[in-house]
Amino acid sequence: MTLFAKIQSPSALALPAGILVLICLMIVPVPAFVLDISFVMNIALSVAVLMAAMNAQKPLDFSSFPSVLLFATLLRLALNVASTRVVLVHGHEGEAAAGRVIEAFGAFLIGGNFAVGIFVFLILVIINLVVVTKGAGRVSEVSARFTLDALPGKQMAIDADLAAGLLTADEAKARRREVATEADFYGSMDGASKFVKGDAIAALLILGVNIIAGFCLGMISHSMSAGDAAQAYVTLAIGDALVAQVPSLLLSIAAAAIVTRVSDSRDLAGQIGGQFAAPGTWLPVAIVLGAIGCIPAMPQTVFMPAAALAGWLWHALRKRAAQPVAVVEDLPPPVDPSRIVLEDVSDHTLVTIELGYGLVPLVDERRGAPLVTRITGVRKQLSQAFGFVVPQFRVRDALELPPGEYRILLGGVVLGSAPVRADKILAIDAGEARANHTLRGEATRDPSFGCPALWIEPSARDHAIAEGFLTVDASTVVATHLNQLLSERPHDMLGPDEVKALLEGIKEHSAGLVETIHPQPLSLAAVTRVLRALLEDGIPIAHPLPILASLSRAVQQTIEHDRLVDLLRADLGALIVGRACPPHERLPVLTLDAGLENAIVQGMHDPVTGQPVIEPDLARMIGERIAELTDARGPGAIPLALVVQPRARRALAALLRLRVPGCLVLSIAELPPAQPIEVIDVIGAPVPQSTPPGLPGPDPIEPAESMAA
Known part of the structure; x- marks a missing residue:
């Protein structure tokens, strides 16, 4: 100013x-x-x-x-x-x-x-x-000292709530500001008292x-x-x-x-008046004052009226506490039993979590509704990972389920179910638990990852942590299972409404880019289909601007769906490979033998989709070989990438999505020219070769050109 x-x-x-x-x-x-x-x-x-x-x-x-x-x-x-x-x-x-x-x-x-x-x-x-x-x-000195000592812990708790999705970025910023102001206030009061x-x-x-x-x-x-x-x-x-x-x-x-x-x-x-309004506070006061007033040397004209006043307060407060609280409710209109509405027979939510009646306390508002809070955090995390707002979840009870069981449905289809104990803690052996531990509980398995686990009493939580177990409550078990199941199906949760909201949000700062795509030449349904195909291939849309820019260039060549997806993947090759391989690292590559690849491309085709159909024995051989190579690399290695001809990519991607989901399937057009590679194996080759013909060595400059040749 x-x-x-x-x-x-x-x-x-x-x-x-x-x-x-x-x-x-x-x-x-x-x-x-x-x-x-x-x-x-x-x-x-x-x-x-x-x-x-x-x-x-x-x-x-x-x-x-x-x-x-x-x-x-x-x-x-x-x-x-x-x-x-x-x-x-x-x-x-x-x-x-x-x-x-x-x-x-x-x-x-x-x-x-x-x-x-x-x-x-x-x-x-x-x-x-x-x-x-x-x-x-x-008081100021002690408060300032305790507030400053607790400051790191409060900030870590805010960061944990933010990471769990319980707070937005603005709410976390306001909480941090409040914590800092509290520390400054008590520090200032310590000096101001002087x-x-x-x-x-x-x-x-x-x-x-x-x-x-x-x-x-x-x-x-x-x-x-x-x-x-x-x-x-x-x-x-x-x-x-x-x-x-x-x-x-x-x-x-x-x-x-x-x-x-x-x-x-x-x-x-x-605050003081509310805490002194308990009837039991004033009856002892009346008795003590009356007893003192009965002593002959005491002034009865002072003590007796005071005792009577305390007794009147006790009587009035007890009478008020005994009165029922008047609750004014708006009575709903009378329901016609012969009338059936759509809400009675249709579920308008895409994702539903059904609970047995024994798990209803997990959503009880009087107990803090821990499951609702966890599910809200999962929805926020999924929305951030996918790049669109995931539709609202629904939690309801299901009388047909066993009391302690839940199940997760997507569009009415059951994705998973498991029993949980609402009043216990799940101690999971993630590989770090001691072999000769003394923890006792009900043996089970973690529904999300299949790890051995024990249901234990809440009082044994510290014991379980000391033995190397990972401890979570029942609401966290359900939320983690929900997150794991939905993380594998982002394309099933993207609909026209979500795409419309996404495009309207981008219009605020990139209106021209959206106008080159929608409503012409692509309708909302066509844009939704393209984005669902990208999500199904494991390409998130959390950064929509480069995806829409590539789509804008692709629609100038064609509006046919399969061709659009291929052009998009070729243009987004650096994004696809960068998610699997860190920068300046060699991408481990698998290829198919030329004869095998030609047999797939020139073999039978699906008359509906026009895609190659891989024979069962050949599919089993390819899947088993790639799975064997993947297992041999270990869990921490860069995932393998199968590089094939563009016409074979879709069929092989569908095959390996079920058999080896961790393997990346790329067409030769999607491999960035500057990406260094390392050829691991040639699937179907009669004699293993260290450097197959037609493929380059680990030179980081020429791999794509050699593979294209």
């Missing part, structure tokens, strides 16, 4: 102007009526701060309190300096010379007896300094200066007797000290109230 803009904003100038006024109060002499107005404003400010602290639902609702405390303390000290000047200069003229407020505090509140005033002031200082301020400072302590000490020193200086000035400069000087100056000094000490005590109480608050949906009065 420029300087001119700050000048135009009155709120930006309010604080600097207020500080300038405080400096003027300390330096420039002011008349008595200005002091009266300033003292009244100081008291009003202190009461306002106290009310704001009491009405805050949590400490961070009054996060500006440390700064407010600083400026309120400076205002009070400035008024002390200004009033000291007025008392010492005009104190000999009478009690009204220092203003009506100081006169009232010095005369009315202490009855004109300065000795009583000194003791009252000292008691207020002791209460403020020793009791309230010291306790609030200790302001109040220093203010109380300064009040004692200023009172001493006023008494000694006024006593000396009265006798030396104004030829007053010792009694007259004490009566005039000491009374005004005490009044001045009390005027400053009352707001100081209010601010100390506000500081103590704000640092001792516990986060609640109510203000402090509502």
Whole structure:
């Protein structure tokens, strides 16, 4: 913001102007009526701060309190300096010379007896300094220390919730900001409590200066007797000290109230009132007060009415607690039993999770609905991985299922089912559990990956972790199984509605690109079919711009579906290979013997699709050989890629998708020219060769050209 803009904003100038006024109060002499107005404003400010602290639902609702405390303390000290000047200069003229407020505090509140005033002031200082301020400072110090110690753990918990899909990026950013603000607030309060302590000490020193200086000035400069000087100056000094000490005590109480608050949906009065509204609190009070009142030496006229009041409170609260809570419900219109609607016979959701009645507690809102939260996280993760918003899931009970079993359906087709124990923890042996472990439980298998596991009691969770087991609750078991099943079928969840939402989102910043594809020359159904084909081939659409750009170039040549997919794959070859092979690494390649490949291409064809049909014995031989080579490489190696002619790619991809899903099937046109390769084997070759004819060695520059030749 420029300087001119700050000048135009009155709120930006309010604080600097207020500080300038405080400096003027300390330096420039002011008349008595200005002091009266300033003292009244100081008291009003202190009461306002106290009310704001009491009405805050949590400490961070009054996060500006440390700064407010600083400026309120400076205002009070400035008024002390200004009033000291007025008392010492005009104190000999009478009690009204220092203003009506100081006169009232010095005369009315202490009855004109300065000795009583000194003791009252000292008691207020002791209460403020020793009791309230010291306790609030200790609470601030401990809160600041604990908050800073817990800061890394809170940030890790936010990161874990974000990774699990329980929070969006904006929600995680807001949570991190709140955690950082909380740490800053308690650290500031730890230092701000020293302001109040220093203010109380300064009040004692200023009172001493006023008494000694006024006593000396009265006798030396104004030829007053010792009694007259004490009566005039000491009374005004005490009044001045009390005027400053009352707001100081209010601010100390506000500081103590704000640092001792516990986060609640109510203000402090509502929180305390709600917790004292239990009927059992007041019956013992009535009994104790009545017993004390029965003692002959006690004043029965005080204790008995108090006991009766406590008993009345107990009776009234118990009567109110016994009344049923009135629940106003909108009664639905009467249902015609002969009328059947579509919702009664049709399920409009694509993915359904059915639960036996024993698993209903997993979706009970009174228990936090852990399964619903986990499923929401799975849906967010799948949407981020696939590149489109996965349709809403549905969770419902199924009476035909066993009590502890669930099943997952996609479009009405059962994808998987398994029994779980809602009240137990699943300890999974992922290969790291000790062979001679002492963990006992119900033996089972993890439904997602088939690992051996045990259902154990929640109290044995720490024991299982110590034995090397991975422990998850029942809701996590269901959510993980759901994630594993749906991750293999992204194309089944992409429909025209999802594609339409995807295209409308891209239109906001790339409208021209979308117009070259849809609605002409490709309809929404055609675009959906192309994108489903890419997903079925394992190509995500999380980055749609390069895919749509390739599609825009491809539709200039053809709009026939199979040809479009081939052109898209050839244009996206770097993306396809890059997902399987890290940069600057050699891609392990398999090829088919030339005779075998020609036999597939020139053999039988499906009359409907026009694709080659591979004979069963040949398909079994190819699948077994590639599976053998894949197993020999181990789980951590770069997956193998079978490079074939474009006309054979689709048939071989369909074959290996079932037999060796980890093998990448590429046409020669999809292999990037600059991709370094390493030929592992030639399938169907009569004699194994180290470097098959027509294929290059591991030279990273010429492989595609040699293979094309």
